[in-house]
Every structure is written in C-alpha cells, then in structure tokens.
Amino acid sequence: MKKCIWLMLLLAGLVLMPVLGFANGGAGLPMTNGNAVIDYISNVNPYQDWQLWPGKGELYEGQHPHGAFLTTYLNEAAYTAVQNKAGSLPHGAIVVKENYTPEKKLAAITVMYKKHGYNAEAGNYFWIKYAPDGTIEKEGKVEGCINCHASVKANDWLFTGPIQ
Numbered sequence: 001m002k003k004c005i006w007l008m009l010l011l012a013g014l015v016l017m018p019v020l021g022f023a024n025g026g027a028g029l030p031m032t033n034g035n036a037v038i039d040y041i042s043n044v045n046p047y048q049d050w051q052l053w054p055g056k057g058e059l060y061e062g063q064h065p066h067g068a069f070l071t072t073y074l075n076e077a078a079y080t081a082v083q084n085k086a087g088s089l090p091h092g093a094i095v096v097k098e099n100y101t102p103e104k105k106l107a108a109i110t111v112m113y114k115k116h117g118y119n120a121e122a123g124n125y126f127w128i129k130y131a132p133d134g135t136i137e138k139e140g141k142v143e144g145c146i147n148c149h150a151s152v153k154a155n156d157w158l159f160t161g162p163i164q
C-alpha cells in the first residue's frame with residue numbers, strides 16, 4: 001500500500017511538472033516580466049554561457065544608441081535560427097546584448113525576447129533595458145526600441161546581421 005502511494009505521488013509529479021512549466025510561460029521560459037526575464041538569463045540559464053552572434057566576437061564596435069562596444073549573446077533557439085538563416089526567430093528566442101562605454105565599462109544590458117502572441121504588430125518581442133546592478137530602465141512594448149528597430153522589420157527587427 002505504501003509503495004502504491006509513492007508511485008501515485010511520483011506519477012502526479014510527472015504529470016504536473018510540464019503543466020506548471022507551461023503556466024510559467026511554456027517549457028520553463030520566463031513570463032513577459034522584466035524581473036522574471038532577468039532572473040532567467042542571470043540564474044536559470046545564464047546568458048554568459050550562450051553562443052555569441054555568429055561572426056561577432058566579444059566587444060565589437062557598435063553604433064548609436066547602444067554603445068561604443070557590444071557583445072551579443074543568443075540562446076539556443078535564437079542561435080539555431082540565426083545560423084540557419086531561418087528568416088525569423090522562433091518562440092522562446094532570446095537575444096542579450098551587453099553595451100559598453102568607450103572605456104569598455106559595462107553600461108547596460110538590452111534584451112529582445114520573442115514570445116508568440118505577445119505583440120504581433122511589433123515582431124512579438126518583449127524588450128528590456130537594465131543596468132549592470134539589475135535595475136530595470138525599460139521593459140515591455142517599449143516604444144523607443146520598437147520605433148528604431150522597425151527599420152529592420154523585414155529582418156525580424158534585428159540589426160546585427162541578416163537572418164535570411
């Protein structure tokens with residue numbers, strides 16, 4: 001009898017795990033909330049372990065407004081799509097860009113997180129800008145980010161390189 005209860009608990013756990021995962025954004029992805037995304041890319045799946053944008057090294061030269069030097073990381077979903085020139089990033093793709101001053105001091109981190117159904121008019125991206133200490137400067141459907149990135153709408157709103 002005791003064994004049976006343990007077995008049932010185990011089965012219940014196995015059934016509930018993916019359900020809870022989906023409630024939380026699907027397959028363990030963070031919700032469209034700045035703190036949840038920062039926690040995800042800092043602790044759950046640290047972006048420093050991800051691949052760099054193909055063909056870009058660390059601290060490559062950037063343009064206004066982001067920073068004099070940039071390092072851009074792609075999670076697995078984003079990297080695979082960029083590498084295969086998939087035309088657009090899939091649901092769950094995350095691009096994290098570190099923005100450095102001319103003295104190569106980290107000034108801000110900017111993120112684009114693709115979430116289907118989040119904002120269809122603007123590529124379904126959740127945008128975040130935060131300081132190295134974790135303070136969020138902007139998050140959500142940020143007009144400033146969207147208006148400028150709109151000029152590369154045909155490249156799924158991405159500037160760094162062609163994805164098709």
Ligand code: HEC
Nearest residue numbers: 062063066097110111112127128129144145148158159160
């Ligand atoms: C005035 C135009 C402009 C604005 C405003 C802007 N960006 Fe960008 N963004 C760029 C350019 C240009 C690049 C390419 C990197 C470079 O060379 O600077 C870029 C690159 C990026 C990237 C790397 C992926 C890509 O598109 O290549 C991310 C992530 C990003 N921006 C996030 C943001 C966020 C978040 C905001 C708002 C807080 C924002 N951007 C506002 C112009 C802009």
